[in-house]
Amino acid sequence: xxxxxxxxxxxxxxxxxxxxxxxxxxxxxxxxxxxxxxxxxxxxxxxxxxxxxxxxxxxxxxxxxxxxxxxxxxxxxxxxxxxxxxxxxxxxxxxxxxxxxxxxxxxxxxxxxxxxxxxxxxxxxxxxxxxxxxxxxxxxxxxxxxxxxxxxxxxxxxxxxxxxxxxxxxxxxxxxxxxxxxxxxxxxxxxxxxxxxxxxxx
Amino acid sequence: xxxxxxxxxxxxxxxxxxxxxxxxxxxxxxxxxxxxxxxxxxxxxxxxxxxxxxxxxxxxxxxxxxxxxxxxxxxxxxxxxxxxxxxxxxxxxxxxxxxxxxxxxxxxxxxxxxxxxxxxxxxxxxxxxxxxxxxxxxxxxxxxxxxxxxxxxxxxxxxxxxxxxxxxxxxxxxxxxxxxxxxxxxxxxxxxxxxxxxxxxx
Numbered sequence: 431x432x433x434x435x436x437x438x439x440x441x442x443x444x445x446x447x448x449x450x451x452x453x454x455x456x457x458x459x460x461x462x463x464x465x466x467x468x469x470x471x472x473x474x475x476x477x478x479x480x481x482x483x484x485x486x487x488x489x490x491x492x493x494x495x496x497x498x499x500x501x502x503x504x505x506x507x508x509x510x511x512x513x514x515x516x517x518x519x520x521x522x523x524x525x526x527x528x529x530x531x532x533x534x535x536x537x538x539x540x541x542x543x544x545x546x547x548x549x550x551x552x553x554x555x556x557x558x559x560x561x562x563x564x565x566x567x568x569x570x571x572x573x574x575x576x577x578x579x580x581x582x583x584x585x586x587x588x589x590x591x592x593x594x595x596x597x598x599x600x601x602x603x604x605x606x607x608x609x610x611x612x613x614x615x616x617x618x619x620x621x622x623x624x625x626x627x628x629x630x631x632x
Numbered sequence: 633x634x635x636x637x638x639x640x641x642x643x644x645x646x647x648x649x650x651x652x653x654x655x656x657x658x659x660x661x662x663x664x665x666x667x668x669x670x671x672x673x674x675x676x677x678x679x680x681x682x683x684x685x686x687x688x689x690x691x692x693x694x695x696x697x698x699x700x701x702x703x704x705x706x707x708x709x710x711x712x713x714x715x716x717x718x719x720x721x722x723x724x725x726x727x728x729x730x731x732x733x734x735x736x737x738x739x740x741x742x743x744x745x746x747x748x749x750x751x752x753x754x755x756x757x758x759x760x761x762x763x764x765x766x767x768x769x770x771x772x773x774x775x776x777x778x779x780x781x782x783x784x785x786x787x788x789x790x791x792x793x794x795x796x797x798x799x800x801x802x803x804x805x806x807x808x809x810x811x812x813x814x815x816x817x818x819x820x821x822x823x824x825x826x827x828x829x830x831x832x833x834x
Contacts, residue, residue: 458710458746460709461708462706489694493709497699506663508660508661508662511660540660543661544656544661
């Protein structure tokens with residue numbers, strides 16, 4: 431998605447070889463107009479999948495999921511929780527998800543009330559790196575007897591294993607920007623001819 | 633806001649005398665179409681306030697803020713973070729916020745890059761009870777040299793002190809549904825004539 435790649439190049443900050451900060455438009459400050467374009471693109475890529483529910487995980491997935499919902503005809507958006515609040519007393523599905531960025535393992539939970547057998551659930555998230563969060567969400571969906579309709583990702587770190595891990599399990603994964611590598615502070619996209627041309631000319 | 637009150641009556645679950653669960657449409661499963669109506673209502677109530685930024689706090693404020701943004705002309709939405717991720721290395725404004733629901737004190741943070749002197753910032757959140765989260769956000773905004781344009785709340789617990797605490801400091805607070813009390817599992821709104829009539833007839 432060209433608009434997104436341009437924005438990553440303009441405002442993304444590469445740190446070392448494997449970290450990209452996009453908190454200027456995606457996961458701290460949010461550009462809602464850009465997210466609407468992202469939502470339209472997801473709807474295009476998952477057309478015909480008969481999605482009737484969107485699942486994400488707090489916190490930074492929420493903006494992506496909520497903004498995308500209208501382009502899917504306003505299905506309910508459910509976000510998995512990382513903490514068990516006092517008011518979440520009923521039964522819920524639980525899965526562990528490791529965060530390699532933060533070096534933590536968290537339990538993510540969804541109330542049994544909000545995913546049902548027969549649901550066709552689209553997973554949306556802001557980042558895909560090692561794929562642990564997405565994988566945990568696929569397990570939650572299957573525990574509920576529902577179907578994983580697909581996994582939509584805003585930014586995929588193509589140099590980490592998340593995408594191949596998920597695809598090897600048969601899931602349809604659509605990433606709107608795939609970063610092939612970070613080199614000398616420069617972000618190189620996997621399928622970006624211009625980026626390759628830039629590299630050749632340096 | 634009548635549509636919201638009806639939804640709270642239909643899907644809200646009263647627990648004891650002071651807890652209302654609305655995770656069927658607001659803070660676990662999200663009804664985006666309802667949130668769009670909420671966003672329109674906020675835009676109406678804060679018309680003329682020249683808002684150029686929206687601030688909320690993760691997680692459940694994000695959906696409200698993001699869905700409201702388009703009715704304010706797409707200002708940037710910033711969400712204060714409750715954890716300090718590895719990738720948030722620059723300077724940030726910090727404030728403590730106590731959660732009476734969870735019995736915890738958390739530090740909320742906003743990067744200095746995303747609130748500036750001269751900004752007119754609207755605070756949006758899903759709940760107002762003791763007002764600690766909103767109050768912490770007003771302090772973050774003022775630390776940045778910016779102006780608090782107002783505070784928009786989806787559901788206010790009118791029987792707790794948050795609203796009067798914030799109003800006594802001169803802030804414009806707009807709550808779309810104000811719960812006066814919870815009585816025998818029934819939710820009574822502060823300015824709802826029908827609810828009063830119902831009570832009279834019981």
